Amino acid sequence: MNWFVRFYKSSLGKKIIMAVSGVIFFGFVFLHMYGNLKMFMGTELVEGLGVYKYKMDIYAEHLRTFGEPILTYGMLLWILRFVLVLALVLHVTSAVQLWLMNNKARPQNYANALKSQVTTFFARTMYYTGPLLFLYIVYHILHFTTGDIHSSTHIEGQVYGNVYNAFQTWWIALIYIVAMIFLGFHLQHGLWSMLQTLGINNPKRNLWRKRFATAFTLIIVLGFIAVPIGIQAGIIPEPHYQPNSTVIAYHETGR
Amino acid sequence: MNVTLKVWRQKGPNQPGGFVEYKAEGIIGDMSFLEMLDTVNEGLVAKGEPPIAFDNDCREGICGMCGLVINGVPHGPSKGTTTCELYMRHFHDGDTIVIEPWRSVAFPVMKDLIVDRSAFDRIVQAGGYISCKTGSAIEANTIPVPKPIADRSMDAATCIGCGACVAACPNGSAMLFTSAKIGHLNLLPQGKPERFNRAVHMIEAMEAEKFGGCTNHGECEAACPKSISIDFIAFVNREYMGAYWTADFE
Numbered sequence: 001m002n003w004f005v006r007f008y009k010s011s012l013g014k015k016i017i018m019a020v021s022g023v024i025f026f027g028f029v030f031l032h033m034y035g036n037l038k039m040f041m042g043t044e045l046v047e048g049l050g051v052y053k054y055k056m057d058i059y060a061e062h063l064r065t066f067g068e069p070i071l072t073y074g075m076l077l078w079i080l081r082f083v084l085v086l087a088l089v090l091h092v093t094s095a096v097q098l099w100l101m102n103n104k105a106r107p108q109n110y111a112n113a114l115k116s117q118v119t120t121f122f123a124r125t126m127y128y129t130g131p132l133l134f135l136y137i138v139y140h141i142l143h144f145t146t147g148d149i150h151s152s153t154h155i156e157g158q159v160y161g162n163v164y165n166a167f168q169t170w171w172i173a174l175i176y177i178v179a180m181i182f183l184g185f186h187l188q189h190g191l192w193s194m195l196q197t198l199g200i201n202n203p204k205r206n207l208w209r210k211r212f213a214t215a216f217t218l219i220i221v222l223g224f225i226a227v228p229i230g231i232q233a234g235i236i237p238e239p240h241y242q243p244n245s246t247v248i249a250y251h252e253t254g255r
Numbered sequence: 256m257n258v259t260l261k262v263w264r265q266k267g268p269n270q271p272g273g274f275v276e277y278k279a280e281g282i283i284g285d286m287s288f289l290e291m292l293d294t295v296n297e298g299l300v301a302k303g304e305p306p307i308a309f310d311n312d313c314r315e316g317i318c319g320m321c322g323l324v325i326n327g328v329p330h331g332p333s334k335g336t337t338t339c340e341l342y343m344r345h346f347h348d349g350d351t352i353v354i355e356p357w358r359s360v361a362f363p364v365m366k367d368l369i370v371d372r373s374a375f376d377r378i379v380q381a382g383g384y385i386s387c388k389t390g391s392a393i394e395a396n397t398i399p400v401p402k403p404i405a406d407r408s409m410d411a412a413t414c415i416g417c418g419a420c421v422a423a424c425p426n427g428s429a430m431l432f433t434s435a436k437i438g439h440l441n442l443l444p445q446g447k448p449e450r451f452n453r454a455v456h457m458i459e460a461m462e463a464e465k466f467g468g469c470t471n472h473g474e475c476e477a478a479c480p481k482s483i484s485i486d487f488i489a490f491v492n493r494e495y496m497g498a499y500w501t502a503d504f505e
């Protein structure tokens with residue numbers, strides 16, 4: 001039997017694949033959260049052009065020019081998208097297969113339900129937060145990446161403006177905030193769990209694994225929801241773009 | 256004290272079962288849970304009814320035969336204790352106690368509270384041993400074993416194979432049992448030569464028995480009468496990855 005087929009057939013193989021794809025998602029959401037915080041940083045004078053641009057827009061453009069000239073325009077972004085889609089396919093397929101397998105392990109359930117001793121709310125809701133996050137990812141891509149949902153205010157390139165306009169609507173802001181709370185639930189168990197599955201464990205220093213999970217869950221969730229809250233609270237200023245440009249800010253100075 | 260029992264009764268394998276209520280009267284706190292059941296059974300025998308069938312042997316917490324799900328908790332409410340070492344003083348007069356057998360596809364109910372745990376034997380047969388020449392025992396200190404490693408190995412070797420980990424797991428996984436059995440050998444020099452074969456073969460044997468997979472809830476560790484840590488599951492995950500990394504297994 002091919003070694004990979006044998007590895008994948010085992011529950012441990014699937015779990016290791018889930019953990020490795022989980023590491024990829026963890027890196028992704030952390031960097032995504034970091035990039036989003038550019039929303040708070042206003043504008044910047046572009047040297048040589050003598051115009052102001054929103055730092056968020058510069059950052060978004062930089063993701064496309066990153067690595068030039070070795071990479072071509074937008075290449076890094078497409079490589080990342082490919083890796084993320086592959087990781088998502090593997091993560092979801094493994095999760096569904098493990099779920100089906102685990103469902104068969106106790107055909108006759110306890111007549112008097114088992115009482116949980118130590119498992120957490122976050123661990124028990126992984127099977128719900130996972131599919132909810134999947135739906136959210138589809139919604140989020142259709143909204144901000146392709147601009148197909150809430151498209152009336154979507155202008156390609158005006159990342160700052162698009163985010164600002166979307167989160168002006170309270171219920172869109174709410175959808176994103178709720179989705180990020182679900183992400184937090186998933187991360188709280190997932191971050192610790194991926195370390196356990198990958199065997200990153202030392203009985204003498206295991207406390208830090210739960211601390212790591214809690215700390216990064218809080219950093220990621222708070223970092224993400226800061227943007228919709230910042231816009232709803234009026235901390236992030238209204239965008240002003242030059243009428244004849246999709247990227248140049250109207251402001252002459254920062255903010 | 257007097258307690259009411261709701262006991263799972265089932266005539267035989269693959270037969271329908273259900274809870275039957277019994278009164279256990281005149282119970283003293285210093286009786287073990289199994290002695291309380293003995294008392295009820297004596298009453299049943301005197302009335303000409305079939306006694307409640309349950310597994311037990313040593314009654315001192317070392318054999319792994321006993322095991323009942325008591326009020327939704329395998330081995331009942333006291334931590335790190337087998338059913339035989341659970342005392343009635345942990346209950347109160349007038350309590351209703353619900354008793355059920357382990358539930359797992361790999362542990363078919365044979366009668367009442369007795370399940371067939373030979374699936375565990377087949378997992379051990381897949382690699383839970385070391386291959387060596389028998390004969391007279393060699394001098395004990397021929398192969399040095401560092402004390403912390405010997406201690407960790409012994410922590411895993413305390414597994415009595417009762418199956419509470421499977422019973423407690425939301426997924427009916429046998430990962431704690433299997434990892435304890437792999438772990439206590441793979442940690443020691445004597446177990447190292449076959450470590451990768453052992454890890455892969457025993458995991459595959461576990462899956463062949465249709466046990467579920469681990470989702471890191473930690474319920475097994477909480478139910479384990481020997482309080483074996485899920486650290487051993489992480490350890491075995493590492494051994495399993497090592498096996499595929501080196502490809503040194505069959």
